[in-house]
Each structure stands twice: as C-alpha cells, then as structure tokens.
Amino acid sequence: MTSDTKAELRAQFFTQRKELDITQRQLQSEVLCQTLFDWYRGLESAHRDARKVAMTIKFGSEPDTDPLMHALHNDGVELWVPISNKDRSMSWTRWYPGVPMEQSALAPIDEPVGERFGPEAVADADVILVPALAADTGGYRLGKGGGYYDRFLAALSELSDEQPLLVTPLFDHEYFAADDEAFPIEAHDLPVQAVVTASTGLVWVQ
Numbered sequence: 730m731t732s733d734t735k736a737e738l739r740a741q742f743f744t745q746r747k748e749l750d751i752t753q754r755q756l757q758s759e760v761l762c763q764t765l766f767d768w769y770r771g772l773e774s775a776h777r778d779a780r781k782v783a784m785t786i787k788f789g790s791e792p793d794t795d796p797l798m799h800a801l802h803n804d805g806v807e808l809w810v811p812i813s814n815k816d817r818s819m820s821w822t823r824w825y826p827g828v829p830m831e832q833s834a835l836a837p838i839d840e841p842v843g844e845r846f847g848p849e850a851v852a853d854a855d856v857i858l859v860p861a862l863a864a865d866t867g868g869y870r871l872g873k874g875g876g877y878y879d880r881f882l883a884a885l886s887e888l889s890d891e892q893p894l895l896v897t898p899l900f901d902h903e904y905f906a907a908d909d910e911a912f913p914i915e916a917h918d919l920p921v922q923a924v925v926t927a928s929t930g931l932v933w934v935q
C-alpha cells in the first residue's frame with residue numbers, strides 16, 4: 730500500500746472524527762474516561778506500583794480525556810505528557826491542573842513549558858495511553874502520520890524489559906477486526922496491548 734493511500738485513510742478518519750455528532754463525542758469520551766479510570770484503579774498492584782501514567786493532552790476532534798487526567802491527578806497519580814520535537818522524537822514533561830502551557834511550534838497542541846526529559850522518564854510508568862486514528866484487534870494502530878509514537882515505542886522497548894501497559898482509546902467506529910485490513914501495517918509498527926472504546930470497554934488484543 731502506498732503512503733498516498735495511508736494519507737487518504739488518515740484524511741477519512743479525521744473527517745469522520747470531525748463529523749461525529751457532538752452528543753456522541755461527549756458520551757463516548759465520558760465512558761472512555763470512566764472505563765479507563767475504573768480499569769486503572771482495579772489493576773493488580775503489581776501493575777500500578779509507580780502510580781504514574783503517560784497520556785496526551787486532547788486536541789481537536791480527539792476523544793476528550795481531560796476528565797481522566799483530572800481524576801487520575803486527584804487520585805494521586807503522576808501524569809506525564811509528550812512534547813513534539815523537530816526530529817519527530819518526543820520529550821516528556823509533568824502535567825498537573827493549571828500547569829503553564831504554550832502552543833507547540835510543530836503541532837496545533839498546547840504543551841506544558843516545564844522541564845523536559847527523555848523516554849526514560851516514562852519507561853517505568855504503569856500505563857501509557859497511545860493515541861491513534863484507528864486500531865485493530867491485533868493492537869496495530871493508524872497514527873497521525875508523524876511516526877512520533879512509532880519512534881517512541883521503539884526507544885521504549887530498548888530501555889527496559891518491564892514495559893508499561895500500552896492502551897489506545899478510540900471512538901467506537903475506529904476499532905476494527907484485524908481481518909478487515911482497514912489500514913496497512915508496516916514493519917516499524919509496534920502493537921499496543923489493549924484498545925478501549927465506549928461500546929467494547931477495555932479489550933486485550935490477541
């Protein structure tokens with residue numbers, strides 16, 4: 730499959746997100762936040778001993794995970810968010826309610842202005858939420874096209890044997906059976922362990 734086709738697929742998924750009915754967007758986002766919060770609290774203590782979660786600050790038509798960030802913070806969980814770098818790597822910084830932010834020079838995203846760290850800062854996180862436009866039952870993702878998370882997940886796998894749990898939140902219509910071949914999978918793609926939608930809840934991939 731050519732990169733043109735991938736670009737077309739991304740454009741289609743972007744359009745579908747933008748066109749998602751506002752009530753559905755809010756409803757699904759609320760269920761996603763509640764599902765993820767309950768799941769995190771219910772994890773065996775071996776999987777949440779760091780009390781640390783890395784996730785993105787919602788922008789545009791993405792699922793609204795702001796309530797989840799606040800709920801986790803209020804529960805004493807340390808939150809880390811990515812900073813996009815020019816070379817398409819990501820740095821990481823702490824997030825907390827009211828943290829001073831500035832718009833990224835590279836993406837239409839607000840990012841905290843605090844001290845930045847490499848991937849080692851989140852290598853011991855309990856959970857990393859990995860954004861995507863779509864994902865399948867094998868845990869493979871179609872991202873926004875920058876390869877930011879592909880690079881980061883590759884770097885992470887070099888850092889330690891014990892990896893954070895990687896979970897991708899999606900709107901209902903963005904989760905596919907692997908057999909559907911809804912988007913191409915490439916050699917550099919690394920799968921997540923679980924996908925969560927409002928209608929399926931959290932599903933461990935095969």
Ligand SMILES: Nc1nc2c(c(=O)[nH]1)N(C=O)[C@@H](CNc1ccc(C(=O)N[C@@H](CCC(=O)O)C(=O)O)cc1)CN2
Nearest residue numbers: 743785786787788789811813836837860873875877878
């Ligand atoms: N909330 C959030 N933060 C994130 C990501 C993400 O997917 N979501 N990223 C995950 O990789 C990284 C940034 N990656 C990005 C990759 C591409 C574009 C991009 O193409 N932006 C278009 C606008 C697209 C649109 O909204 O239609 C542009 O700038 O013109 C933006 C960010 C790090 N931070």
Ligand SMILES: Nc1ncnc2c1ncn2[C@@H]1O[C@H](COP(=O)(O)OP(=O)(O)OP(=O)(O)O)[C@@H](O)[C@H]1O
Nearest residue numbers: 860870871872873874875876877878879880883917
């Ligand atoms: N581990 C890596 N090291 C260097 N380049 C990479 C790596 N992984 C992916 N890339 C490059 O990044 C670009 C985008 O890859 P791809 O189309 O898979 O992005 P994506 O999965 O949509 O994005 P993301 O990972 O940010 O969600 C491609 O040119 C790809 O070759």
